[in-house]
Amino acid sequence: MSKIKMGVISTVIGAMLITSGCTYTRAISQTNVPSERGKVVEASVERMMFLGIAFDNDDVPKLVEKLRDKCPNGAIRGILTKDLSTSYLIVIVRKTIAQGYCIKENLAADDADTNLKAAELETEAKI
Amino acid sequence: MLQIIKQATILGLVIPLSFVLHGCAVLHKAQLGDIDGRSSKNGTPISIKVSETTVDFGEAARIARNLGGSKSGANVLGNAASTYESYFQYGPRTGTPVFNELYARSVPNELAEKCPGGRITDMISIRETRAYPVVKGEIVRVDAVCIK
DSSP: OOHHHHHHHHHHHHHHHHHOOEEEEEEEEEOOOOSSOOEEEEEEEEEEEETTOOSOOTTTTHHHHHHHHTSTTEEEEEEEEEEEEEEETTEEEEEEEEEEEEEEHHHHHHHHHHHHHHHHHHHHHHO | OHHHHHHHHHHHHHHHHHHHHHOEEEEEEEEEOOBOTTHHHHEEEEEEEEEEEEEOHHHHHHHHHHHSOTTSHHHHHHHHHHHHHHHHSOSSOSSSOOSOGGGGGGHHHHHHHHSTTSEEEEEEEEEEEEEOSSEEEEEEEEEEEEEO
């Protein structure tokens, strides 16, 4: 094999090792899933941290706003939140992804009413 | 020349100090609640934060050991801190163990106080650590929208 070929292969392997990272899931949470499953909406925030150092986590609350913008005239239910981290060479990328069902506002209200009625019935049954 | 030395000294002190005093923020978990369609129109944003300060004995041990020689007082102190950590701060955990976990119990009450008689929606709960050398602040933060 020529020296040039060896050089190219070494460069490709080196680049692959540097640009690929090990990823892991730190946490997952899921809220109640509605019966009416409309459009799926997804939003995420991510931060690249040199040596894993960050001085605040103020980008994370913006996730709510980003998700809300994806469903302007409705409510979002059945939200799955994933906290992920990917470790590259001297850099860690932290990502939080939220995904849920965008449903019409009246359906969301119906859902809330159903929950309320169920709670009332349960209380009456206890009495 | 004197001016340059003065500036270098100030920078040499200010830069490390700003890192030490500012502390790093470590995110452990973020969790979203359901989002209400009405919240963006007639809701008021609310936010609460509860925290507990604690000591990372493992880190204290490592620092103490590096400060002194093998038979110095700092080394003995480091070994003691390490022993304490191995007995009391082991096992699965998020952040540094605290001495009192009750700090997070007030979250529902504090939220209710911020939104009397209203409905709280669009919640995002964040579990994070503010990390200074040896001292850590274990934090629970909840941002939400109050609809009345």
